[in-house]
Amino acid sequence: MLANILQQPTTWLTITLGAYLLGLKLYQGLNQASWLPPVLSGFLIVTSLLWVTDTPYAVYEQGGQLLSFFLGPVVVGLAVPLFYHAHKMKKQFITILVAITVGSLTTVGIAIALTHYWIGIDIITTTMASKSVTTPVAVAIAEQTGGISALAAAFVMTTGIIGAAIIPQLLKIFRLDSPQATGISLGVCAHAVGTSRAIELGQEYAAYSAMAMTVTAGLHALLLPWLL
Numbered sequence: 087m088l089a090n091i092l093q094q095p096t097t098w099l100t101i102t103l104g105a106y107l108l109g110l111k112l113y114q115g116l117n118q119a120s121w122l123p124p125v126l127s128g129f130l131i132v133t134s135l136l137w138v139t140d141t142p143y144a145v146y147e148q149g150g151q152l153l154s155f156f157l158g159p160v161v162v163g164l165a166v167p168l169f170y171h172a173h174k175m176k177k178q179f180i181t182i183l184v185a186i187t188v189g190s191l192t193t194v195g196i197a198i199a200l201t202h203y204w205i206g207i208d209i210i211t212t213t214m215a216s217k218s219v220t221t222p223v224a225v226a227i228a229e230q231t232g233g234i235s236a237l238a239a240a241f242v243m244t245t246g247i248i249g250a251a252i253i254p255q256l257l258k259i260f261r262l263d264s265p266q267a268t269g270i271s272l273g274v275c276a277h278a279v280g281t282s283r284a285i286e287l288g289q290e291y292a293a294y295s296a297m298a299m300t301v302t303a304g305l306h307a308l309l310l311p312w313l314l
Contacts, residue, residue, distance in 0.1 A: 092139050098132075098149035105131035118286065120251040125279060129243070164281065164300075167293035175297065182270065182297065189274045190302045193218045194310070209233060215310055217241035219303045220277045230311045242277065249276025250283040265290035273298025 091097050109127030116122060136146060168175075175182060194215055201214040213233030216224040221242050228238035253271050257263040265288065272280030273295035284295035 092141055093145055095145070095148035095152065098141075098146045099152050101135060102128070102132055102149065102153065105129075105135075120255070120283070123247060123250060123279065123282070125243070125282075126247050164292070164296040167285075167289045168296055171290055171293035175293070178266070182266075182294075183301070185270055186274055186298050186301045187305060189270070189298075190218060190305055191309075193275055194306070210237070213237045214241060216306070217245045218275060218277065219306045220299065223303045223307055227307060227310050243279070246276045246279030250279045253280065254283070254287065266294050269294025270298040273300075274302050277302070 105128040106124050108131065109122075109124035112127055113119065113122060113124050132146075135141075136143070197214050197217055198211055201211045205211070209232065212231050213228050215231070216227040216233060216238045219227070219242070221239050224238045224242045225235040227233070228235045250272065253275060254263065254268055257268050257271060262268075268287065269284050269291040272284045272291070276283070277299050281292065281295040281299050284291040
């Protein structure tokens with residue numbers, strides 16, 4: 087009976103939503119601890135349950151596809167803070183574009199250099215190049231450049247969690263924590279997880295982060311397959 091229930095896509099869809107809500111409750115209970123965002127605790131809960139029940143990922147993925155369907159509307163929802171701050175962004179458009187371009191290419195260059203130096207395996211180095219964009223884009227880039235798509239997704243998640251945890255505090259230490267600088271840094275370096283953190287900080291942070299995440303994803307999707 088239990089085995090049949092665990093084979094149903096809706097079961098794992100429900101578990102995933104429940105794990106996220108539990109992670110969110112824990113996150114709020116810890117006064118929004120940046121080191122334990124809901125996406126991390128939810129991931130650990132779901133992964134542990136998959137391992138304990140010996141459920142193949144293919145079964146889980148069927149339920150996951152139902153969640154992926156709603157990603158489009160969620161991304162479109164990021165246009166709301168952009169709309170309210172578009173007038174300010176128009177005046178800073180060139181500055182924003184230069185900052186995003188230089189910042190995103192710098193993160194990629196450093197990641198590739200360090201991975202090549204410390205690990206020295208070409209396929210992992212190639213995969214690491216896609217770590218600073220949202221998961222769907224990173225997976226697509228990894229597939230086009232000969233990387234490992236599953237590993238690319240793991241790199242993206244790890245990068246997002248670390249970036250969201252340390253970027254606001256780091257910029258505050260150096261007194262560079264304006265909404266513009268913090269938002270762009272979160273969007274470029276920590277993509278979707280960083281944008282989620284920016285939303286918590288305020289609408290202006292969210293607007294700049296959403297802009298940075300979107301431009302970075304487009305820039306990397308165009309350039310990385312050609313450069314690698």
